[in-house]
Amino acid sequence: MFTVDTLRSLLEPFGQLRSQSPSEWTGQSDLPAPIADFYQQVGPLGHTYYENVGPVGCTLTVGGNPVCIPPLSKLAALQAGYAWSETPAQPLDDWNPNWLVIAEQGGDPFIYDKTTGHVLFAFHGAGSWKPTFFTKNLTTAIGALATVATSYCCLDEDQFFDEALLDSGLQCITDDLANVVGGLAEAQRMLDAWEYEQ
Incomplete structure (x- = not known):
């Protein structure tokens, strides 16, 4: 559905891309092969605004809070507040150890499930984590998010009212x-799982 070249062309407007070796992963568990392949072949790195911070990853403009995909060197640190508290040695009880946050939107995580390969979406601050099924695999998830961002950035001014997305704009997205995901029903299901209404 989404090839490496397609993903690269979709992500390129939202941050620099560079192949990243699995050795840049700093997590304590093994890096799942699909994620290692994604960073090696697509490589969302992002821009460096401050040398002491380094690259910030790809930031997808989707309306409201952007969706942020970190560089591989910062993916392990992204798990803070989800999988663990102050250090990985302090895991949080309500987080499934098979979950890995691969992107976030205003603190709401997109989660890779290591047992199934599926990508889930959840809202933070709900008291407990109850993620919903977003897509069947990593490439579809990233491709869908980047497609929404590309579509959003191409909308006309008359598809907004006071920065709010009108129905015509939502329909275009x-x-x-x-x-790209196999039809209107699947697109609507994914947007509903994400609760995308911008």
């Missing part, structure tokens, strides 16, 4: 997503 839904149609663009439908073209």
Whole structure:
């Protein structure tokens, strides 16, 4: 559905891309092969605004809070507040150890499930983690998010009112997503799982 070249062309406007070796992963568990392949072949690195911070990853403009995909060197640190508290040695009880946050939107995580390969989405601050099924695999998830961002950035001014997305704009985004994920029903299901209404 989404090839490496397609993912690269979709992500390129939202941050620099560079192949990243699995050796840049700093987590304590093994890096799942699909994630290692994604960083090696697609490589969301992002821009460096401050040398002491380093690259910030790809920031997808989707309306409201952006979706942030970190560089591989910062992926392990992204788990803080989800999988563990102050250090990985202090795991949080309500977080499934098979979950790995791969992107976030205003603190709401997109989660890779190591047991199934599925990507889930959850809202933070709900008292407990109850993620919903977003997509069947990592490449579809990233491709869908980047497609929504691309579509959003191409909307006309008359598809907004006071920065809020009008129905016509939402329909354009839904149609663009439908073209790449197998139809309108699947696109709508994914947007509903994400609760995308911007």
